[in-house]
Amino acid sequence: MSKGTFVSEHESHFTVWGFIKGFAKLVIGFLLVLQGLIGLIILLLFVGVLVQVTNGIAGSNDPVSISIPKDAALVLDPNGVLVEIAEDINPLDVLREEAYGMSEPSQIEVHDVVKAIRAAKDDKRIKGLVLDLGALGASPSSASKLHYLADEIDAFKESGKKVIAVGDYYSQDQYLLASHADEIYMNDYGNLLIYGYGSYGTYLKSFLEKLKITTHVFRVGTFKSAVEPFIRDDMSPAAKEANIAYLSVLWNKYTQSVEGARGLAPGTVEDYANNMGAIMKTVDGDFGKAALETGLVDGLMSRADMNEKLMEAFGKSKDGKSFKKVGFKRYLTSLDDDDDTSAPNIAVITAAGTIIDGEAPTGRAAGGDSIAAQLRKAREDDKVKAVVLRIDSPGGSAFAADIMRDEILALKAAGKPVVASMGSLAASGGYWIAADADEIWAAPTTITGSIGIFGYFNTFENAAAELGVFVDGVGTTDLSPILATGIGPLPSSAADIIQQSTENGYDRFLTVVGNGRSLEKDYVDSIGQGRVWIGERAIELKLVDHLGDFDKAIEAAAKLAKLEKYDVVDMKEKRTTFEIFMGNLSTTALKALGGDEAKRNDSAVAKLVRAAEEKAEFFEEFNDPNAAYARCLACE
The missing domain is CATH 3.90.226.10 (2-enoyl-CoA Hydratase; Chain A, domain 1)
Structure with missing residues (x-):
């Protein structure tokens, strides 16, 4: 045996023993973590049971009794x-x-x-x-x-x-x-x-050019300014006018x-x-x-x-x-919740936030599937006689907006009136879902309109080439090169297809508004083109029927349904604090095991992290399957 490979019996014993001790520590550490997690889960379950029992005894809808001094x-x-x-x-x-x-x-x-x-x-x-x-x-x-x-x-x-x-x-x-x-x-x-x-916006055209990033924009409408920050260094005259x-x-x-x-x-x-x-x-x-x-x-x-x-x-x-x-x-x-008596119901469904495809938590975004499910629930509930769709959204996914619209049409076909009540913002996709309502109510200061479609993304072929990175290969069709798009360029055939789809989406938007509002398509196009309108002007343009707040919209729904006595009910499923707690426990536990947040204790760093998370959430909202967006970025 050569000197270079010689290991003494003592050293060999030490190495094996060290491995056994290290492995034992790993196992013990894992068991301690597991024990802690099991203990936490048991504690949460115990607290949850107490909460549920307390609610059962006191009545979960009962107001909290508080002492208020006279005068x-x-x-x-x-x-x-x-x-x-x-x-x-x-x-x-x-x-x-x-x-x-x-x-x-x-x-x-x-x-x-x-x-x-x-x-x-x-x-x-x-x-x-x-x-x-x-x-x-x-x-x-x-x-x-x-x-x-x-x-x-x-x-x-x-x-x-x-x-x-x-x-x-x-x-x-x-x-x-x-x-x-x-x-x-x-x-x-x-x-x-x-x-x-x-x-005021930040314009990036020259910046992107310096980085050799290629911008691809697909849009219809003179006033659809959502993509201007990527293709201009200033605000266009049309956008300034609007x-x-x-x-x-x-x-x-x-x-x-x-x-x-x-x-x-x-x-x-x-x-x-x-x-x-x-x-x-x-x-x-x-x-x-x-x-x-x-x-x-x-x-x-x-x-x-x-x-x-x-x-x-x-x-x-x-x-x-x-x-x-x-x-x-x-x-x-301390205030009583509104009682749901034996009287007929007017259902309130709120679409707030960016419209995205799929499901979304209430208040964070308006998930097409989530809102559609609430509309369907109202349609299938015999006690619901009318629906008020409350909209506070800049729009978003055109596909998701159309999914909601299908359920609105189904409600009307079932003989249940639908009144759209616009909050501060009901633009682009937000208007798409309002267009087919029996009546549209807006505030004088509601920001609405923005009837237009756009698509946008970047490719990095020129920036990559500067660094000596290239994409090459073969494919079976003229569209196969789209598989390399990103680091590779966007094929001209693909760009043509996307633009045609965008134009089709805009034509579909015009048709939705024209049919819903009983307006000629050419007229809708003349007030569309992506232009933003304010509530008091929108009524003159026949985009809305009445100016009034949420309460007026409720009254209008009752009138359309010929109801004198009624209860107003929210279709959103209310979850208890414990249900929210447990619903997010598994995700939180997984994050805790990763330990990726254990060192975020510096406030400056925390702000940067949160800013990055918000930017990531912004891009996650662009999930339309057709990459077609009816969204007013300038309104947000």
Whole structure:
């Protein structure tokens, strides 16, 4: 035996023993992990049983009993982003986000806020309303939701109860609501910045060219600007024309609402926005004084002084340190759910978010199969006599939109009226699913239209060639080279096929709208071409039938179904917290085993990770089987 291969008996024994010890540690480690997982599952099952038993005893639909002081104020302090319908929250996700510094803003359903305000109006225990809106957010396209809430605040004031707004500062959106209060107070070092509405994008044409990335765009419509960021370095004149038209209406409605509520002269708000620099010079650069002098707020004071002001209005709490109050969330949990009696039902089905093919969780996206299943459920339920389809979507997959449309047509064929109620946004694919409704209702500030189709993707053959990477091979047909598309180029024959499919999709869209709205196809094309319209203009163009909120749409459905007494029911299947908890347990456990998130404890890193996840989720929404999209990216 050579020296190089000689191993002593001691060394051989040591090596074998080391292997045995290492293997034993691996097995023990695995068993410990398994034990921990089994223990966690047993604990969750135990907690779930307790929850279910408790709900069974107390009645899962019973409101929570809370103590509300006499003459208390309802503090409207929603903490999150205003949405049409919130997605189910997985408690495990909440714990994970808190542990790794990845918390996201919660979602606040606009109808929950309305429910609380309406209940408080007639609640003898509630003396008034305090608007504390510092944690409320709204997307740029959520104007109609804010106006809906502003109208509810005005209706609340009709009861004679006072409304007071307080805040360290006010964003433009928050101030729209605050302006409808009887009194507005702001921190003496706060600010109120009003800047109007705008539409600005990042344009990548030159950037993509520098990287030698080839852009392939397939579209129909002069105004279908969704793909402009990839084929231009600026906004096209057509897009500017369309965008400024609907933005101007949003701005006019905003200024009219604020000036009307505050009793200000027309033009005051626009002057404040356009001449902020000059106004600031008159008050030595003090934001608070600028707002006060313009008449946008009634007083500037510290938090302590605001608290004193509220104690004067509503009385002191038991400890004497604050005013008598009940918070928004606590008050909401005390309210009764709407009962489903023996009366006929009007079903509400909400399509909120991007329309995608397949199924999707409520509130995250409008899955074609998910919404279609709810429509089918309403059709098959003999108690349901009419349907209100609530839409708050920029569109998305044309295929998924058509799947929903088939169920809408089936509902109508079954003799059940369908009323489309547009929220803040019902554009492109969102309009596709509305077109066949018996009636379409929209808010004056609803963003709609965008009747057009597009397809888009990139190939990297030139960038790859720069790095010395090439694709080559053989195929049996003229279309076989499409298998190499990506690193390889897009065959011209394939590009021609995709463009023809896109044009067919647009023609289909025109036909859907023409048939649904009883309009000539040429006329639909003239107002289509991908152009965005605002609600009050859409009614003139015959794209909608009436202007009105969600409640008006419900009344319209009842009228079409000839119902005097009815219950409004949501077709969405409600899941308990425990069901959500357990439904996501397996996925969470698998992620935990991978250990890929154990080091995400730096907030900056967490933000980058979340940004990357959001971008990935954005691209995952483009899953149409025909790669044809009826989506208004400019509206989002």
